[in-house]
Amino acid sequence: MIEGDKFNHSFTVSQNVYSGFIDVFNDRNPLHTDSNWATANGFKGKVMHGNILNGFISFFVGECLPVKNVIIYTQHIRFSQPVYLDDALDFSAEITGVFESVNTYEFKFTFRNKEEKRVAYGTIQIGLLT
């Protein structure tokens, strides 16, 4: 892995992902579970939990890199647009920093929806276990 390496993956916030996230973490805030409440607050429908996207990042780091000996050090995410049920998101990430002396890699990432709106973006730092 070298600076400039790019990665892409598609993630869908399916009914299974949405229901499963609620089953595991019990966040039933009305923004996420009550369509009427969400639309009364100006959204198109129930807004998906932002931390579902952090779960997708777990999959990216754990399963989509060319190496398996990885561990996440830090994660920073900004949620810039709402994500709705069944939204398909294009995830892209790029290695923006390599700190070889400490086996650390920095990625910048973006999630875009099918309207090409950037719904979330941020930074991940991972270490390689040696």
Place this chain on the structure above:
Amino acid sequence: MIEGDKFNHSFTVSQNVYSGFIDVFNDRNPLHTDSNWATANGFKGKVMHGNILNGFISFFVGECLPVKNVIIYTQHIRFSQPVYLDDALDFSAEITGVFESVNTYEFKFTFRNKEEKRVAYGTIQIGLLT
């Protein structure tokens, strides 16, 4: 909610949470699923996914605050110590900034394990829907 307000909650990375997270997000990296691999890399056992803690943060914001009209803007987390299966974590958060003109609140949070080691910490910014 005012600056200095403090919140506490206990979360346990139970077998149900761990298995449920894997079912939803499919991150089966050996660090998280192969005890032998994890111990060979210097850990006491399988290391829990850091993003399980981000799911706990979803619950905190959505369910533990005195108001329900909340949405997460940004989240920053640093993972400083490994978390293992069945670890009970003490989560504490404090409001460290209130930006009334934009209805935004900043929290600093910490997760500690039963050995009182800080396993993760960071910052959350939320907005109030008006």
